[in-house]
Amino acid sequence: MRTCDLADSSLISGAAYDEEARLLCLQFREAGCYFYFGVPRALFDALCAAPSPGTYFNAHIKDRFRFERDPRRRRFGPKARRG
DSSP states (O other), rough: EEEETTTTSSSEEEEETTTTTTTTEEEEEETEEEEEOOHHHHHHHHHHOOOOOOHHHHTTTTSSSOOEETTTTTTOTTOOOOO
């Protein structure tokens, strides 16, 4: 598992990448953790090196890969499911 700290990004606080599974995990500051499937390692490396990780994400990852929200994260707010 490879990781990078994106402390200077206003959108993403950190990223982790599993090369064998080609799985990218992004920790968004406001929205929590999302998993992106089938991501090449080169995109992870470029995201970590980008001057603006948020801009890089929007241009090269967002809407290009299947993703899921971390199922362990509970939703809050008006659309939250009530138990």
